[in-house]
Each structure stands twice: as structure tokens, then as C-alpha cells.
Amino acid sequence: MRIDNELIKNEVFICAQCHYCRVCPAYSVIKWESTSPRGRVYLLKGILKGEIDAEITAVEDFYKCTTCGACEVVCQTSIPLIDLWERARAEFVEKGKAPLPVHKKLKDYAEKNGNPYGEKREERAKWAENFALSESAELLYFAGCTASYRMKELAVNSVEFLRKAKMDFGYAGVDELCCGSPFLRTGQREIAYEFFRKNYEIWDRMGVEKILTSCAGCYRTIKRDYKEIGKELGMDWDFEVIHISQLMWSLVKSGEVELEEFGEQVTYHDPCHLGRHMNVYDEPRKVLESMNARIVEMESNRENALCCGAGGGLKSQFKDLSMEIGKRRIEEALNTGARYLISCCPFCKLHLKQASGGRIEVVDLIEIVNKHAKV
Amino acid sequence: MIDHIPQRSDLTQRYLYSHDIASPPIISKFFKLADVVMQPENEDDVLRILLYAKEKKIPLIARGSATSGYGGAVPYKGGIVVDFSRMDHFEVDEERKILIAEPGAVWWDIERKLNKLGLSLRVYPTSAPSSTVGGWIGQNGYGVGSLAFGSIAENVEKIRVANFEGIVETRDLRFYAGLHGTTGFVVKAWIKVKDYEDLNAYAFHVDVEEAIKIAYARKHYSALYLTRRYLEMKNMVSGNEIPEKDTLVIVTAEKLDGDEELGEEIWNDRFYPLRIRRAGPGVVAAEVLIDAEKLKAYLNSVEGFGAGTEVWFLKNSLCSVLSFMPVDERDGRSVFKYTFSLKALKEAKKLGGRVYSTGLYFSKESKSFYENFDELLRFKKSIDPENLLNPGKVFPSGSLPIIMGFLEVLS
């Protein structure tokens, strides 16, 4: 197999093979080098040197990674590993070695319905039926696929909170399309570019200037990937993108929203797409502190936080592995003695809730904040 | 007999388990790949693998995290790579201040647990975030704390070893430590630890003579000396602005009048000596042990080649000196730069120094490296007559030692 991507060609030779990236949640479970970040880098280097080809099992193992970025934080030589994984996966797709079957199925669904869940396009905005949301505004609420179809309570709570905060905002309804995150993460870039173009068109038509997401994955994609895709396609990209945790904190800090006391013992799970990928660690914690919640940090937190196990296409393709990682995170949460495990991402909530088996209450920050926001 | 032991023999896995951190050009092209990788989960598994290998006459290569660069963990003649990563259990005898660890336990996991108990490792390598107990004993070496406490071998109370003879528990490490698994696999180690203490790091901009005086003036925990050239390389790749001057860092429980902020900054980065690979991309390293008295002369010669150096001051006025030259592995013309390791060794030997470790690449040095080499050779022959335990390592065999000797002369 030939590798054309320049990032890969340059960076893999910088790797020291020091194995600090053994912190990888997938490798910690599997314990075979083909799933360790340094093993994956060594494989790419071997392919470039013509010493080995990417066998099917190697490609499969390459995908046993949540792209959580824990490896990047500890990397001896500061290799941008998250980008490297995504670019390598795109190379595998280009050269016909991937996508893996389930990832391909998600793409087929998305091509047809605009979401990877195989749900009907016209049902996307069902959660919003009782709200009569505006279809144009400077500020757009982007609900994303998971909150639209699977974790509707997060979209509902978000909108209720925005109303309480007297924010003027719009929502694209059934015109909203998947942000493309699952496809960028699994190397199926083409369809993500298509979603970029279509979403962009709609936002342009709606007069949007600022985009608010309650999903960490959408936030990462729209703020970081869309900016790059826009640049690549020579399009103007001047949307401001914020995550709802940032909005909550700015409203609380300025006194525009007051929150009732929430004096519970809680622990906060940093979603990879919000924390490591985008450097948002403080705002959710500050919101909780402002409510007098007693935060007990888990053994691994902030940039070293253990991934929930769901991201990067892992949950869809490798359920057992994904669940095992989720359970390890739940153990960390239980060890804090907290009553609530709070996160800021529908995908994390969904997965951690499943992994918890009801042993701890898993909630999203927006649910707590909306419930305690004074009208 | 061994079917239940986690193992893989697909090409990808064999490829991924057939190297360590060094990438020597040309010669590595002649190395075989591992035939299979096995991950024993307990001592019984290790004994079963030994029995199997003896029966089938297959080489066995011990592997921790493969973070060493002497080829010790490289299965260059094929065989079974025995990866100890699943045997990573450890416990602490708090009263006796003894750590009892399986070979795959990782130093920094141990240190974190020890700190919670008010204890701390006496010594650990700067690869501690990933390297293992078995790997460091297998290679033997110095690291953080070695100014006060010496090598890892000096801090091991007892080891339990598995080889073709069965299990041995011994306090006499001479037949196992630093022998790269050629005489048996360490399956458990009892290691001395110390009370936790708050340590401070202080930086001093001093020349090498002054650095030696400060390092050995009192009983300090650790002392690290970085040359200007090394700091230049580090700044270049990291964007840091560490003053580009020869710098000594002393780590101690005492209060000193050095620059604490800079000391901490450098010390906090101690696990990242290879950041400078970005300059190449890649580096060729030369690592020697030399007496402090000869350090200045040695540094003059290696820095003359354009290398940057870090020096660890050790007990008994010994220094471990690690010099780096950037090299672009992709560039065929850079092959000659790899002779730097040999040139540096030649200089060190002229000054009474020696190579840091033997492993595969420096087995030609073993006779002078191990004080009891003849005794070791007899021992090796008696317990492993078929030479199946990591063949080609430590005990010179085949053409590689001759090639390396030849290259050293040429360099």
C-alpha cells in the first residue's frame, strides 16, 4: 500500500517508540502492540519503508482506537497523533483497505437520511415540536444527531435553558444534517465534506453568525474541522462556535442566569472532544462550583481523563471493547464516592449510562443546570 | 501445554515485536522477525514456555516495553518473544520498605502507588512512564536517584528467576542483572524503596568542572548536567526558551541557592530526553560510563562532533553520558552518521570509560564490561547449553560482533 499523506510521511519518523502512549484505553484492554499508538505508528513507518503491508487484521486493529487523544498528551515528540490517526484512516479508505463494515453501513445510512443512526430525516426535529423555534437568527442551536434521535432530553433541556436565559436563537429543524464527525473520525472524509457544504448553505441562508452545540463531537467538528475544510475549499469561514458549557458559564459569571444550589457530591467526566481536542476543561467545572456542587475528581481527569470508550467509531464497530473501556471509566467514577457522574456530551452520557449498569447516576451538565436555573 | 497463553503469530504482530527504540541502518535488514509473541500471565506460563522452547529448540527473547536501544529485546534470530506486559502485578511491604513486583510492572505506576503510601522509589529510569521492572533489571542501568543509590541492581534485595532449570530465588544478582535475559527471566523482584521526601530542583549555569564539584559536594539525590548544544536542540524543537548555557540541575531535599524555577522546568521534563528526535527527524545516540575526572575531556571530543549531551552524575564519581546527534533516517546518505555511537565509544575507551550496556550491538564489549565474564560464560553454558535464552546477546556469537568491531576501528 502506498501512503501519500505528508503529515504521516513526516511525523512517523519522529516517533521515539518510547511507549508512553501505553495510556491508550484500547491498548490497556487489548495489550497487543497493533492496538498501541506506537505500534500503529511503527506500522505506518513500515508501510512507508516498504517493509510490510497493511493486512486486514492490522487495519482492524488500527481502528481499535477511540481517537481520544490520550496518546497525544504524553507523546515524547509531540506528534499530532489525533490528526495522524484520522489521516491514516482516510488513507486506508482511499486505498480500499477500509471502511470497516459497520462504519460503511453508517455512511450508507447517512447518505440516505443525513444521520448515521438510520433514522428518518423527517423525524429529526420531533423533539422540538412543542417549542415553535425560529428558523432564522444570528445564534443557531445545532442539536446534532445523538440528541435529535437518541438523547432527546439533552436537546430539550438545552432549548429550555436558552429560553430561560431569554436568548434569541434559531434552529434549522429537519434541514439540520449530521456534522460529519463519525465520518471524519473513521476516514470517510468525502461525505463529511458534503455535510459541511450543505450545513454551510443552510446557515448562510438563515443568517447565522454564531453556532451553539450541546454535543462535544459536533463542537469539535464545527469549530475545528469545518474551519479547516472551509480553508481547504477556499470558502469564507467566520462563524463563531461555542459549546453550551461555555455559554452556561458566561451567563452565570455575568449574572444573567442565576442557579439554585446543588450541593451534591459529583464527579465530572471530560469528553475527549471537548477536553483534549478543544481544551475546554474549566467552564463545566466552574458552573458546577457556582452551584456549590462538591466536585471529586476521578483518578484520571482533565487532559489525562480516561475516554468513555464510545468515540472514533469504536462503539459501532467494536462494542465489547468500547463497553470494557466504559466500565473502567465507571469504576473510576464509583471510586470517587460521587452520586452523580456528569458529562457534557450526549454520546458520553449514552455510553456511560449503558456501562454503569445503574450503579451511578449519569447526567449531562445541561440537565442539572436547566433544572436549577431560576426563571 | 501453551495454547491457553495469549499469543499471536500474524505478520503484523511479528513485525511490531521485532525491534526496540534503536533503528540501526543496514544491519537490521538482516534480522529475522519473531516467530511468535507470547504473553505469559503468571510464573507457570513462563515455565511452560521454557519447557516448550527447550523441547523445540526455539530461542526465547524477554521483552518488557522494548524501550532500550541495545537490541536486547530484538529477536534477531527469530524465536519466541516473551512479552511480560500481562505480568504487571506489584505490592508493597510497607514495614520493610520493600516493593515486590512482577517483571511487567511499570515504574511510574509503582511510584504513584508508593507515593500514596508515603514511600518512593530510590531509583528509576527516565523512561519510567513505560519501562518495566524486568526490563531495567534485565539491562541494568542508572537513572534518577542513582547519585544517591547507584544502579538498579544495587537496590534489588532479591530476585526470582525462571530458566530451563526451573525457579531460583537469589540475592546474588551477578548472574542475572544486566544479562538481558540470557540466563533466565526475572519473574519477581524485591526492590528497596525509601520514605517519600519533598525534593527541590535547582539549576546552575556552570562549567563541567564546577558541576562535578557541586554534584559531589554533599549528599544530593540526583544531578543532571545538560550541555548548551543539547539545550539548543531542545529549544529548537519545543519552542521553549531555556537559557542556552551548560546547566547543572541538582535535585535534593536541601535548600540551595540555584535557580529553582529553571531547575523545576528542566526537571519536570526529565522523562522527555528524546524530544530532540524532531530535529532529525531521528537521532543517533552514544551512551557511555566514564569517571567524573575524565568527563571534561570526553565532552570536548563528542561535542566536537556536533552532539548535544546529558550527563547523569552517579555514585562513586561515575557518570553516565548520553550524547545525541540529529539524523534523518529517511536519508540514505545519513548512514555514516550512525558511526557516531562507535566514535564516541572509542573516545570514551581511550579515557578509561566503557559502553553503557551490551545487549546485541555491543556484545563485543562483554569481556571487559562484566568483571566476571569467564564465570558468566561457564554459567551460561551450564544452564543453557543450546544457547536458546536470548542468543547473540551479551555472549558474542555470529558475525555481528565482528562487524561492530570492524566499524569501530573504521570510525
Ligand SMILES: Cc1cc2nc3c(=O)[nH]c(=O)nc-3n(C[C@H](O)[C@H](O)[C@H](O)COP(=O)(O)OP(=O)(O)OC[C@H]3O[C@@H](n4cnc5c(N)ncnc54)[C@H](O)[C@@H]3O)c2cc1C
Ligand atoms: C525516554 C527514555 C528514557 C530512558 N532513560 C533511561 C535511564 O534513565 N536509564 C537507563 O538505564 N535506561 C534508560 N532508557 C532505556 C530503557 O528505557 C531502559 O533500559 C529500561 O529499563 C528498559 O525497560 P523495558 O521494560 O523497556 O525493557 P526492554 O527494553 O523490553 O528490555 C531490556 C532488556 O531486558 C531484557 N528483559 C526484559 N524483561 C526481562 C525479564 N523479565 N527478565 C530478564 N530480562 C528481561 C530484554 O531482553 C532486554 O535485553 C531510556 C529509554 C527511553 C526511551
